[in-house]
Amino acid sequence: DVRLTQSPSTLSASVGDRVTITCRASQSISPWLAWFQQKPGKAPELLIYDTSKLKSGVPSRFSGSGSGAEFSLTISGLQPDDFATYYCQHYNSYFGGGTKVEIK
């Protein structure tokens, strides 16, 4: 089984900041990794798939990168709407533990 370790678990940031969330897999899984955003009371929404492909309609301030077993999600210029919890997922498999992005 591929396990995903996401860090940090909580991230405090301000509007306009550039933030990066990391997801490490227990083995190489590239490029089969996705990133989801979840707001309270809502279903997770897909942001990035295949490591770096932006889902249609997702703002370009979101980007994904990585290879092998190390991946990252970067938000360039944090907006008020971006304060949420983010999860990485290996396709049809396990999830990272989540990163809550909160207002500093």
Next chain:
Amino acid sequence: EVQLVESGGGLVQPGGSQRLSCEASGFTFSREWMSWVRQAPGKGPELVANINQDGGEKNYVDSVRGRFTISRDNAKNSLYLQMNSLRAEDTAVYYCACGAFWGQGALITVSS
């Protein structure tokens, strides 16, 4: 466009059974691994089970092994989850998933 539509959610008594279905379209269903993901209230998403392209390989999270069965019908582009001996802790929204793409979810509430 990938479309996954779940059905079969509802209120179930503890110890009861329920079957979820997922109808897939917009991609070649028979070529893809499929999975069921769930999210309980206040918790992160969790893989429940996955199945390979011909149904010959199935994997389950420990908490449902022996109680849930994942299956598929490639002729009908459909995925199923048979859930038996349901417990309160199985209460969650259940999503059908293909890779990074999920359906809208089906709520299963286990309560007397």
